[in-house]
Amino acid sequence: MTESRTFTAQDPIWVFLLDDHETVRRGLADLLNAEPDICVVGDADTAEHALTLAPALRPHVAVLNVRLPEGDGISVCRELRSRMPKLACLMLTSFDDEDALLDAIMAGASGYVLKQIKGSDLVSAVRTVASGQSMLDPATTARLLHSLRADPAETPSLPPELAGLTPRERDVLALIGDGLTNREIGKKLYLSEKSVKNHISRMLAKLGVQRRVQAAVLATHLDQHDSVAARLRAPEVSLS
Numbered sequence: 047m048t049e050s051r052t053f054t055a056q057d058p059i060w061v062f063l064l065d066d067h068e069t070v071r072r073g074l075a076d077l078l079n080a081e082p083d084i085c086v087v088g089d090a091d092t093a094e095h096a097l098t099l100a101p102a103l104r105p106h107v108a109v110l111n112v113r114l115p116e117g118d119g120i121s122v123c124r125e126l127r128s129r130m131p132k133l134a135c136l137m138l139t140s141f142d143d144e145d146a147l148l149d150a151i152m153a154g155a156s157g158y159v160l161k162q163i164k165g166s167d168l169v170s171a172v173r174t175v176a177s178g179q180s181m182l183d184p185a186t187t188a189r190l191l192h193s194l195r196a197d198p199a200e201t202p203s204l205p206p207e208l209a210g211l212t213p214r215e216r217d218v219l220a221l222i223g224d225g226l227t228n229r230e231i232g233k234k235l236y237l238s239e240k241s242v243k244n245h246i247s248r249m250l251a252k253l254g255v256q257r258r259v260q261a262a263v264l265a266t267h268l269d270q271h272d273s274v275a276a277r278l279r280a281p282e283v284s285l286s
Contacts, residue, residue: 051177053106055082059176061282062105062120063089064096065138066114074109077165084172093117101129107176109140112139112146120146124153128227134175138168145259152225155182208253208264215249222258252265 053059063086065071073248075086088103090096093114100108108126110119124133136157137150150158156175159168170174171181211219214235221231228242235242246258 051106053083053173053176057173058083058085058104059107060085060087060103061172062087062100062103062108064091064093064095064100064108064114064119065089067092070111074168078169078172081169082168092167093119093122096122100133104130105133107134107172108163109136109138109172111140112137112150120149120153120155123150123155124227127154128229131227131230134178135173136175136181137195148262149259153278154225154227166248183213195219210252211249215245218245219249219261219265222246223262225262 049072052263058268063074065074065209068091071089071091075089078086087105089284090097090099093116094112096108108123110122112119119137119139123137126133127135134156135150135154136161137155138145138161139146140161147158157171157180157263159171159181163171175180208216210218217235218231221234226234228246232239233243237245246261250256250258250261253261254262255264
């Protein structure tokens with residue numbers, strides 16, 4: 047999450063766009079550039095191009111299409127935030143997908159909105175995430191949080207797989223549940239990124255899962271005896 051900041055016409059929000067459709071990119075650029083406090087500094091049509099161009103341009107906000115022909119915006123979000131921790135990523139998608147929302151949160155996205163959003167609301171969303179707040183589609187988020195906050199009586203006990211994790215692996219799992227990148231986990235635990243990756247690989251194997259987001263869901267089952275808070279935190283929802 048970015049630190050709270052106010053932007054002006056003299057010090058505008060720099061925005062980077064990622065979408066595989068040129069018409070969408072042009073439409074977004076025209077919409078955003080019409081605002082005095084927003085400036086589109088670059089765009090890309092593929093994940094590869096975005097990872098090459100965005101770090102050099104140092105935007106404050108990246109508006110990323112979730113689904114691309116090659117790669118995906120969520121992976122781009124995770125990689126860009128690893129390189130630029132202060133970058134705010136706003137995920138833009140046509141699909142009301144709870145799994146994609148959870149993946150986006152785990153990747154460190156600051157916002158997740160549907161393409162059906164009004165132009166004025168999208169502009170507000172860009173300003174919101176640039177200022178350091180969260181902007182998540184309320185309907186999708188409500189359903190997701192409801193599923194994560196199931197009745198405790200119906201919530202399964204601590205999965206036995208977690209008992210096989212080392213204390214360090216539990217710490218790493220907890221921080222994955224908090225949405226931290228490998229680099230951020232390394233800083234928290236005073237580990238190199240390579241060590242973090244090794245811990246994650248062993249941890250995923252022990253848990254019998256293949257994806258970080260699956261491990262993050264398991265992190266919600268870690269109890270109060272763990273040394274690091276290990277549950278998904280409800281994101282702050284800001285509605286314009």
